[in-house]
Amino acid sequence: MPCEPDDVLIQRTQVGDLTAFGTIVDRYRTRIYSLAYRMLGDRDRADDVAQEVFIRVYKALGTYRMCGTFSTWLFAIAVNVCTDALRQKPVATTPIDSSEGGPAHESGGTDPHSAYQRSEMQERIQNAMGRLPDQQRLIIALIHLQGHSYEEVAQIMRQPIGTVKSHAHRARARLKTLLAPCMEEDTR
Amino acid sequence: MLDGVQRYEDGDLPQERRVEIERHLSECENCSVELAQLRSTVALIESLHEVDTPPEFTANVLEAVRSERSIEQPAPSVPWPVGAILGIAGAVLSAVIVTLALSIDLSAVAEWTTVLKPSAVAATHLGRLLLEALLVGLGALVQAMGKPALGLLAVDIVLLAVLLTTGRHLLKGRAVFGMVAV
Ligand SMILES: [Zn+2]
Numbered sequence: 001m002p003c004e005p006d007d008v009l010i011q012r013t014q015v016g017d018l019t020a021f022g023t024i025v026d027r028y029r030t031r032i033y034s035l036a037y038r039m040l041g042d043r044d045r046a047d048d049v050a051q052e053v054f055i056r057v058y059k060a061l062g063t064y065r066m067c068g069t070f071s072t073w074l075f076a077i078a079v080n081v082c083t084d085a086l087r088q089k090p091v092a093t094t095p096i097d098s099s100e101g102g103p104a105h106e107s108g109g110t111d112p113h114s115a116y117q118r119s120e121m122q123e124r125i126q127n128a129m130g131r132l133p134d135q136q137r138l139i140i141a142l143i144h145l146q147g148h149s150y151e152e153v154a155q156i157m158r159q160p161i162g163t164v165k166s167h168a169h170r171a172r173a174r175l176k177t178l179l180a181p182c183m184e185e186d187t188r
Numbered sequence: 189m190l191d192g193v194q195r196y197e198d199g200d201l202p203q204e205r206r207v208e209i210e211r212h213l214s215e216c217e218n219c220s221v222e223l224a225q226l227r228s229t230v231a232l233i234e235s236l237h238e239v240d241t242p243p244e245f246t247a248n249v250l251e252a253v254r255s256e257r258s259i260e261q262p263a264p265s266v267p268w269p270v271g272a273i274l275g276i277a278g279a280v281l282s283a284v285i286v287t288l289a290l291s292i293d294l295s296a297v298a299e300w301t302t303v304l305k306p307s308a309v310a311a312t313h314l315g316r317l318l319l320e321a322l323l324v325g326l327g328a329l330v331q332a333m334g335k336p337a338l339g340l341l342a343v344d345i346v347l348l349a350v351l352l353t354t355g356r357h358l359l360k361g362r363a364v365f366g367m368v369a370v
Contacts, residue, residue, distance in 0.1 A: 033241040144233045169194045176229040
């Protein structure tokens with residue numbers, strides 16, 4: 001079974017096949033975890049939230065009817081769980097210019113100096129994201145990190161597409177200001 | 189202007205407005221810088237890496253899901269009135285069986301006992317054992333279907349009543365029942 005479609009795996013899970021559900025989790029865990037991490041700015045919380053997403057998905061599978069795609073439904077649940085978590089405790093950001101303790105995992109790059117620069121840049125971008133209102137950060141993450149279209153984001157968030165677009169525009173304008181110093185460095 | 193540039197980037201504008209904006213961008217440095225910065229911003233955001241889950245992530249999820257499931261499915265439990273009805277039905281059934289056993293022609297049993305050779309006393313004991321085994325079996329059945337204690341109680345009460353009313357035919361009845369069961 002090289003690549004079973006989501007819906008087949010869902011049907012198998014619905015009749016009690018936990019292995020099929022494991023395949024679903026493996027398929028989406030990096031995306032859901034990344035989204036949670038970008039939303040919360042904390043790996044431990046992202047881990048809890050991502051697990052909670054899949055547990056909720058499993059519990060809701062009994063009533064899940066295949067209308068629309070599974071991934072839209074999955075991300076809608078992820079958005080709800082992230083929003084709940086943010087209500088309890090806001091996103092973690094480090095003060096601007098703080099360069100201690102970069103992101104815990106960085107792939108690629110053998111030159112330690114450039115790897116450090118890259119990781120510092122990652123942290124600055126993450127921090128800029130953290131300064132956006134939750135809704136805007138969510139929309140930016142869904143579009144630019146998860147590759148969803150405006151239409152998909154509107155479905156996931158159950159909001160009119162016009163609202164999604166205006167949030168995205170405001171978020172990009174704010175990020176442009178926040179990240180201006182990085183761009184100057186980049187062009188130097 | 190940034191908003192106009194973003195809508196241009198989104199591809200949301202009608203053709204003539206696009207052409208207009210493109211003409212403006214080629215003439216206005218401010219706006220073309222604005223567009224370049226917008227694109228760099230998006231490129232920076234998109235340069236954020238995906239982050240990997242801890243290796244035990246899927247195992248943890250499946251473990252949590254498994255314990256959820258064992259909590260949620262402690263056998264489809266039967267509501268108590270259904271359990272009581274099942275118990276009483278079981279008791280009535282066993283009463284009917286006993287009554288039928290008692291009504292069987294005893295001459296046949298006399299032959300059976302002689303054929304099988306054990307003394308009447310032995311047959312009586314055998315019958316009692318088998319009747320009790322049947323009771324236990326019925327109890328187990330009721331237990332499997334509904335409320336255990338209530339069902340067993342109902343079985344016991346009805347059987348006690350039957351045994352009392354059949355009085356001194358009881359021993360014969362047990363013997364007969366035992367033979368039938370054999
Ligand atoms: Zn201009």
